[in-house]
Amino acid sequence: MNAPKSPSNASILVEHVSKWYGQISALNDVSLEIYPGILGLLGPNGAGKSTLLKILSGELTPSIGSVSIAGQDFAGNPSLYQHIGVCPENDALWDEANGFQFLVGNLRLQGWLTIDAEKRARELLDQMQLSQAARKRVTGYSKGMRQKLRLAQSIAHRPAFLFLDEPMTGLDATSRVLVTDLISELAADGTTVVFSSHILHEVEALTKEMVLIHQGQLRARGNVYEIRELLTDHPLQLEMTVSDPRAMATSLLQSDHVVRVEFNPRKEGSLTVFTQHQNRFFEELPDLLKSAQVDIQRLKAEDEDMESVFKYLVH
Known part of the structure; x- marks a missing residue:
């Protein structure tokens, strides 16, 4: 029998988080428990999904409220960053490097030995079906190839917590299936995955658990069937x-x-x-x-x- 879900066994606990930019409110009093597995953040563009992901990943600090990960307060705790993987919505790759160099360089920054980083980079390029482009400069990658490289970078160091902002952007049908399977495998292995999308069927393909966000507020939470009832x-x-x-x-x-x-x-x-x-x-x-x-x-x-x-x- 599964243990009941409660804040005490949540992987991530968000408590009364708000974020303001001057007079503009991007998030308003968001409280959320996130458990191991996959959670989809669903909402239209500008709903606050990216802001919430940036706060969860430590890129932004909330104006008020708190975030704890694995029972530890995120504020002033940089040791948590090594356990976090992020694929942001905006494309910011090292264009002058090739795909292999990009992944190895990121892993070296994480403290990996060169021999281990190179082995891991080859594994990821093969997994993302980018092996043929491993020695090609990133500036020559297509939009879909760049997205797969960014996803590879986000999981390269085997994070326990993975935050993906619109991960299917730019991917063709074959790559979407590949990435969907990859994310599902990571969750099955114990990774806590939070991803955003403004497309309902993308969320349905990845998870039964979703949160609806609109105008910076959580409007509903439940599995796909419960949300469908609302609609x-x-x-x-x-x-x-x-x-x-x-x-x-x-x-x-x-x-x-x-x-x-x-x-x-x-x-x-x-x-x-x-x-x-x-x-x-x-x-x-x-x-x-x-x-x-x-x-x-x-x-x-x-x-x-x-x-x-x-x-x-x-x-």
Whole structure:
């Protein structure tokens, strides 16, 4: 039986943290317990995710409040830094070095012996599928290659705590799978991972545990299913392209879960559906299509972006 979660067994404890820049509040009275495993910080751009990650990693000091890691107060405790790995959102690589030199140099700064640093660098380059570019100058790396090198640097010294700001930025589909698997393996081995994203499905791919942040405040916390419950009644706007839009509209309006239907005169066969019960609507959609006797060519959610979701949650 798993022990109940409480502040006493949290890896990281954040207590009443606020951060101000002059008159601007970036974080407002944030309290959070973070446990071993993977926690996703989810929110629109400008929500305060990066500020929170910078405070967790020690890059920023909170205006008020405290952060403790592994039971130790972060303030005035530089020994904790050796146990922390960070991949910030902004790209700041040593462009004149090659990938191998960059990783070795960072490990040497961590106090690693050259022979050990070189071995570890080769392991990471192979793991990130960058071995072919190991001797290529970083300035010639693509955006995706640079992101994988930054991720490699963040885990090179085998940190116990890993903070990743938008880790999937610039990655293609294959690299996203690679990085997702890597982060999952690190967590399974005991690393506490906190990462941010403004894209819901990115968070879902990595963890069941997430925190919703909006305007510097924590709005909700839970597993994916609990958060989904919060979004169940989020008014969803769907654009459909069908073979007979009038027949489809007639069928849709028979549903208790459809608020209204609008035709899109600029797009042939297109109509927009508004529903406040998206899960129930999707369950019912096959029957509605069958009733209308139409073929569907396209179905796209128009307002699933995080900004619209958060506007719904906080108003």
